[in-house]
Amino acid sequence: MRATSQDTAGGVRRTRNAAQTREALLQVASRRFARDGYASTTVREIADEAGVNVALISRYFASKEGLFEACLAAAVTDLRRDAGDTSLEAIAPSIARRMVGATSDGGRLPDTLLLLLRSSGDEHVDNVRREFLQSLSERMAAASPAGPETLLRAQILLATTLGMALLRTSMSIQPLAAATEQDLLGPVSDLVDALLAEKR
Amino acid sequence: MRATSQDTAGGVRRTRNAAQTREALLQVASRRFARDGYASTTVREIADEAGVNVALISRYFASKEGLFEACLAAAVTDLRRDAGDTSLEAIAPSIARRMVGATSDGGRLPDTLLLLLRSSGDEHVDNVRREFLQSLSERMAAASPAGPETLLRAQILLATTLGMALLRTSMSIQPLAAATEQDLLGPVSDLVDALLAEKR
DNA sequence: ATGTGAAGTAAACAACTGTTGACTTAGTCC
């Protein structure tokens, strides 16, 4: 039964292939880091779930910290990609869509937002994270009519988005966790309007 | 210089006093667990910051897990207390007030909300946490005009509240982190109105 | 003042963590 190829989490067979192994580690690690946090996740768990030897984490990513940094970079890249349309009307549908994980890249993207909330403790990596969240809020603010409170309000909307991801994925609060994209679109649209559309 | 009494984090002197020691541990642990998470926080750090011997954690709370459970119980008790007025108009001011930590009990209460987002990994404790969040959202829903989406909308509001606490306390996103109670009241009120006031 | 139980201390424990180095295996080019 023991063949020269191994089983990954998805059950797909692999022959020796560095790129594929790297990607498998990234995918598993992103999910575990996002769901359980950095400190709770051990490199052995990640390696086992990816069907890969532990030592390869150090080889491909230098360290656990390096692996986390790579996960974060992938998440940032992905989020930047579909934040292309920054019109006010596009924000609510975009949030609702991302919340249910219906994005271009595979199935690991409901966890993408969660990753931004997880800290490794490393100061440099944490700064990357904070600066990206800052730029996300600034982009949302730029899409709405200018006002003295605009950035603050955009950050509150960002808080909602991250909080929803947390309550859905990590805490399974019902009915929020089971809500479909359509279920969410109404409330989220109201929310965007109230926060960003017209100044009081 | 070494006297019979010790220095706590607050600089207050203590003589041997079990209740005081227990309380010091609870206070320090609540803050650390809330800010850094369960796994990242070591019992030695907690004990040192509280000016207390590590072994006393096991003595007073049986285990690190027990200490976390006690912190969570204290947080739940506190949150239940000032959720007395459940009228729709009271929700926004209550959220704004809690966000800046201006509550009855000392200064550890900006962290109270964060604690609800931290997991110890223990299934039983995690259930307590989830059920309490559920009841919080149900209470908010009960304060607003009934509708098919009411609970979902209340949970989105809860997501906002928790997300704001995270972005403020744990991530220091500006200007959100520095916003005063007055700064927050306007946007949060708009948000509550949009989510809960009138059905679409 | 004094003895007694509670409060606090110190050191050691076993288990687990991330990381490393020497080793083996397999794919590929001549």
Place this chain on the structure above:
DNA sequence: GGACTAAGTCAACAGTTGTTTACTTCACAT
């Protein structure tokens, strides 16, 4: 077909973790 190199394996490492045990010290009732 056979080397050569990249990919993967294995076992051990040093440090850290939560917890326990035997011990010391203090506060308070008598």
